[in-house]
Amino acid sequence: MRVAITSTGQSLESRLDQRFGRCAFFVIYDTETGGVEILPNPNKDAEEGAGPASVQLVASKEVQKIVSGEFGVKIKSLLDSLKIQMIVYKEKEKTVKSVIDMLNNQ
């Protein structure tokens, strides 16, 4: 299963980004293979519609879960129709690595 995690930087030591649509990077983590893919977010500075565009980007990577600090108002119904789970995790100090560790410890 693939999980998207919003990140503030390009490494796994970066912190979790507290926004979904305008986060700096998406870290796509595969729980089965342990593979990691880091995607820069092209919608980072978008004036509007960053959320839906980001949904499209992550959905094209076939993720089933998204971990972020906050999701905008337009996102929920979109993700519900795509059956992608949202996980709101408001811990600013946590790194992407620690989130991946939590996902692995199940």
Next chain:
Amino acid sequence: MSPRPTRLRRVSNPPVISGLRPYGGKAKEGQQGSVFLHLEEYEVIRLCDYENLNHHEAARVMDVSRPTLTRIYAKARAKIADALVTGKQVIIEGGKVYFDSDWYKCNGCNCLFNQPDKGVTPEKCPLCGRSETITRYESSNNQYRAEP
């Protein structure tokens, strides 16, 4: 004066198929036309005839009034009957709907998560994997949900 805008109907899950096609008999001779079943009409059939809810309960699930639900139900049945009798194909699309799911909170790692599959209660937290710490979370912005 413009008419009152349609209240959005809450739909839990999109249907597993996007339509039904007739076979045999006149279906071979050519297209009989199609019936467009809206998503809210699919949902009302699912709630009333598959889950056996009464109209009051189904109206609460879809977040509309009971009379509105009965009206959608009548329309849905008329469309399905038309397709069945005249051999039209059914296409499920459109409608004034939004998809919704419930929120849950894990007190162990302090995260919020939703359950995209409606009707299934999550067994464990998707982040930390603990099961005893999960509670239903009622969000504060329930302005669209009116108790009937």
